[in-house]
Amino acid sequence: MLFNEAALQGESSLGKTNKTDIFVISGNDKHLHDVSQALMSFYVVHPFNDAGKLSEALELFHPTAIVIDEELGASGGLKFLQNFRKIPRWNLIPVVFTAKKGHMEQIQVSSSSSLVRTLVKPYRFSALLKAISDQVNAHVEAQWHLMEPTQKAALENTLSSFNSVADLIADGKPLPYQDIQSSCEPLVTAVQSGNFKDLLQGVRGHDNYSYVHSLRVATFLSLFGNHLGVKGDDMSILATGGVLHDVGKMMIPHQVLNKPGRLDDDELVVMRSHVTETIDFLDNTPGLPRGVTIIAGQHHEKIDGTGYPYGLKGKELNELARMAAIIDVFSALTDRRCYKDPMSPVKAMEIMEDMGSGHLDQHFLLAFKELLLDATSESNIH
Ligand SMILES: [Fe+2]
Ligand SMILES: [Fe+2]
Known part of the structure; x- marks a missing residue:
């Protein structure tokens, strides 16, 4: 190789893909479709309506962030988020959690990690973009302390x-x-x-x-x-x-x-x-x-x-x-x-x-x- 390309591009040895991948999970098909469509111009979006499939995908690579909706299967997105946060190797993935007004208080108490941002439905698309961006950047900037x-x-x-x-x-x-x-x-x-x-x-x-x-x-x-x-x-x-x-x-x-x-x-x-x-x-x-x-x-x-x-x-x-x-x-x-x-x-x-x-x-x-x-x-x- 002529140049050390990894050094010039700032490559990490961690298992990240080259593009900005966002996982989106919701049991509400319309919500999943709308969010995925909206994010598609800015990120490589991977939609999931099933927690098991998302967990399988996480074993292959880590996305830049995950958008988790409260509507998810019988136990709901909050339970999924709580279980997700217990797994150390996934604990640093930034999350945006979306839920209806009135459901948020419980979520804010239970998701104390700074890497979880909550968004009240219905929300403006620009608010979702900003929430994802803020989460991604907070995660990247947190590494600078090292x-x-x-x-x-x-x-x-x-x-x-x-x-x-x-x-x-x-x-x-x-x-x-x-x-x-x-x-x-x-x-x-x-x-x-x-x-x-x-x-x-x-x-x-x-x-x-x-x-x-x-x-x-x-x-x-x-x-x-x-x-x-x-x-x-x-x-x-x-x-x-x-x-x-x-x-x-x-x-x-x-x-x-x-x-x-x-x-x-x-x-x-x-x-x-x-x-x-x-x-x-x-x-x-x-x-x-x-x-x-x-x-x-x-x-x-x-x-x-x-x-x-x-x-x-x-x-x-x-x-x-x-x-x-x-x-x-x-x-x-x-x-x-x-x-x-x-x-x-x-x-x-x-x-x-x-x-x-x-x-x-x-x-x-x-x-x-x-x-x-x-x-x-x-x-x-x-
Ligand atoms: Fe320039
Ligand atoms: Fe320029």
């Missing part, structure tokens, strides 16, 4: 910064750049000391795709800079630029942002507007280094001038833009989405090489390939 302090801080700080940006955008407030920059310091330290692997592993399975992509871009961009001899404040520009490069996507409608298939022409225009949305937001940021604006504003530009939003060409694209374009494409190809398996780094590099000299800077592309080989060689993976 990490080394630097890696743990890198993930916790960047997640907190990323979430704060969503609030700032919603409230129309400017970005406190110094805070974002400080939040990225542990990430830079982790990369400079060669311990980036835990960062990629740590976000695996996290359900906030925009955060995961931004963290991966920040990590790979910092790795790339480190490999090229970048130091000091310039490293922090790469890390913060990575975290902030796509924040305009927070303004893009969910159905466009997370559409599994190809975008039509109108949707493509909306999706591409994330760059100008990012720039509009960052323009209001006092003290923002120009390098961060370049990473955010030019990561979709191409050498031959066919990129967007400015259509910059050749020498108009500076080094940061060229590096960011390579890292953004590489990260997007190797990211894990609910509807696709992540591409291997080898395959991603092949595709990027096939894109030709009109798209990506060939000199930097070669350097990035060297970095992948270097970073995944035995001596450097620790």
Whole structure:
């Protein structure tokens, strides 16, 4: 194998599937059908109307979360949940429990685990999605406590910064750049000391795709800079630029942002507007280094001038833009989405090489390939 793919993708040795699998169990066929249909665009859904079948499936692999309905056979979903929680190897699987109003008090008393979220029927579909997401993320983030302090801080700080940006955008407030920059310091330290692997592993399975992509871009961009001899404040520009490069996507409608298939022409225009949305937001940021604006504003530009939003060409694209374009494409190809398996780094590099000299800077592309080989060689993976 050319690269150590597992290391780059943050693979775990635990028996998880590549996609985000959700088990749904209910004895009410209509409820089971409706929930399964609703979740299908976002997750790989496995519906069950029988507790025995679900238990058999759990012996094969663990889903990311389970939605358990109170209506289930003669003994009901609550009894199933209680028995389920007694089995240690299943105890850490996040659960969303759905029940009618009036039945919840009993459930909340009996399901004290923080990994059980309750939802009162009838509920809005968005509430179910949020409950699943929150459960999945709480489970992933809980594992960060087991990490080394630097890696743990890198993930916790960047997640907190990323979430704060969503609030700032919603409230129309400017970005406190110094805070974002400080939040990225542990990430830079982790990369400079060669311990980036835990960062990629740590976000695996996290359900906030925009955060995961931004963290991966920040990590790979910092790795790339480190490999090229970048130091000091310039490293922090790469890390913060990575975290902030796509924040305009927070303004893009969910159905466009997370559409599994190809975008039509109108949707493509909306999706591409994330760059100008990012720039509009960052323009209001006092003290923002120009390098961060370049990473955010030019990561979709191409050498031959066919990129967007400015259509910059050749020498108009500076080094940061060229590096960011390579890292953004590489990260997007190797990211894990609910509807696709992540591409291997080898395959991603092949595709990027096939894109030709009109798209990506060939000199930097070669350097990035060297970095992948270097970073995944035995001596450097620790
Ligand atoms: Fe982008
Ligand atoms: Fe991106």
